[in-house]
Amino acid sequence: MSEIPLHWNLVLSAFLFTIGIVGVLTRRNTLVIYMSVELMLNAANLALVAFSRQWRHLDGQVMVFFVMTVAAAEVAVGLGLIVAIFRNREHTVDVDSMNVMKW
Amino acid sequence: MSAPVIIFILVAFVAVTSAVMVITQKDPVHSALWLILNLVSLAVIYYLLNAPFLMAVQLIVYAGAIVVLFLFVVMLLAAGKEEGAHPHLGWLRPAAWIAAAAFLVGIVTVGWLQIAPPDSGGTPTPMGDPASIGRLLYSRYLLPFEATSILLLAALVGALYLGRRYEGDHTDDYGETEGTNV
Numbered sequence: 001m002s003e004i005p006l007h008w009n010l011v012l013s014a015f016l017f018t019i020g021i022v023g024v025l026t027r028r029n030t031l032v033i034y035m036s037v038e039l040m041l042n043a044a045n046l047a048l049v050a051f052s053r054q055w056r057h058l059d060g061q062v063m064v065f066f067v068m069t070v071a072a073a074e075v076a077v078g079l080g081l082i083v084a085i086f087r088n089r090e091h092t093v094d095v096d097s098m099n100v101m102k103w
Numbered sequence: 104m105s106a107p108v109i110i111f112i113l114v115a116f117v118a119v120t121s122a123v124m125v126i127t128q129k130d131p132v133h134s135a136l137w138l139i140l141n142l143v144s145l146a147v148i149y150y151l152l153n154a155p156f157l158m159a160v161q162l163i164v165y166a167g168a169i170v171v172l173f174l175f176v177v178m179l180l181a182a183g184k185e186e187g188a189h190p191h192l193g194w195l196r197p198a199a200w201i202a203a204a205a206f207l208v209g210i211v212t213v214g215w216l217q218i219a220p221p222d223s224g225g226t227p228t229p230m231g232d233p234a235s236i237g238r239l240l241y242s243r244y245l246l247p248f249e250a251t252s253i254l255l256l257a258a259l260v261g262a263l264y265l266g267r268r269y270e271g272d273h274t275d276d277y278g279e280t281e282g283t284n285v
Contacts, residue, residue: 004111004151010214012115012148016122016141018207023126025199031131031177035138038169039122042145045157052231053152061154061231062239068164069251073258075169079176080265086180093180 009050017043030082030093034075041071107151114151118144131177135170142166154231 016039023036045064052060085098092098121141128134146161229235240248 003105003108007215008111008115009148009152011211012118014207014210014214015119018203018210019119019122019126021206022199022203025203026196027126029131031173031180032126032128032134035125035131035134035173038138038165039125039141042142042165046145046148049149049152049154049157052154056229058229058231058235058239059243061157061236062244064154064157065160065236065240066244066247066251068160069255072164072169073254075172076258076262077265079172080262083176083180084265 006050006054010047013043013047013050015043016040016046028094028096030095030098033095034078034082038071038075041067111148111151114144114147118148132174135173135177138173139166139170142170153229156231156233156236 020036020038020040020043023039024033027033027036045067048060048064048067052058052064082093086093089098089100118141121137121144124137125134125141128137142161142165146158146166149155149158149161
């Protein structure tokens with residue numbers, strides 16, 4: 001089962017992480033920015049699983065489990081924040097209009 | 104080339120393509136649907152990497168729960184409109200692509216030069232089945248596991264607090280006072 005080299009997984013992980021960075025930098029829709037953050041978290045997970053297989057430790061896979069849990073908590077709170085800002089402010093999800101913390 | 108290698112190449116192509124589609128779609132609903140494809144392709148790669156339990160968790164938690172939450176919020180807020188034009192940010196997009204390309208070249212180069220894979224003899228590759236993951240989770244990682252439960256509880260309370268209505272708030276989600284538009 002070790003036909004796939006470690007490098008290939010890491011290069012794929014780097015590609016996905018970079019695409020996530022570009023998404024965060026170029027998009028102005030808060031929801032799409034959150035999806036880009038998810039892309040980056042998944043790229044990190046892929047690297048962890050690849051290292052876990054390469055060095056024959058299951059610890060990396062347990063780390064991925066924790067990353068997924070933290071991502072779920074982050075999405076719940078983040079989307080709650082977006083909904084709260086949408087209700088109380090401009091009725092928009094554009095980050096450029098969310099530049100005031102007090103109202 | 105054996106079957107796992109061919110499957111890996113195909114699935115990696117799907118993963119990169121769907122990730123690019125996530126960040127280029129104008130409609131956030133389309134982004135969320137492409138995100139599902141990306142997460143499913145990563146689940147296939149997890150299976151190729153001897154992690155069947157993580158494949159199941161990826162499909163259930165990410166593709167099942169998190170993307171559904173995204174779709175729910177996108178549709179609740181009717182946020183399908185593309186963001187407005189930002190003329191003063193026109194230079195940011197090419198700059199972001201150039202910086203990302205430089206980052207990618209750097210990380211791949213450094214990774215390729217620095218990482219020497221260990222010899223593949225010796226102990227067999229452990230299989231990430233639920234039993235072994237759970238044994239590790241409840242022995243060496245017991246304290247982080249309990250901390251995770253506190254984190255999820257805090258996230259639950261925080262999300263409830265953020266989503267509540269204020270006292271005396273008689274407006275609906277679109278800022279219109281109830282009863283005026285009947």
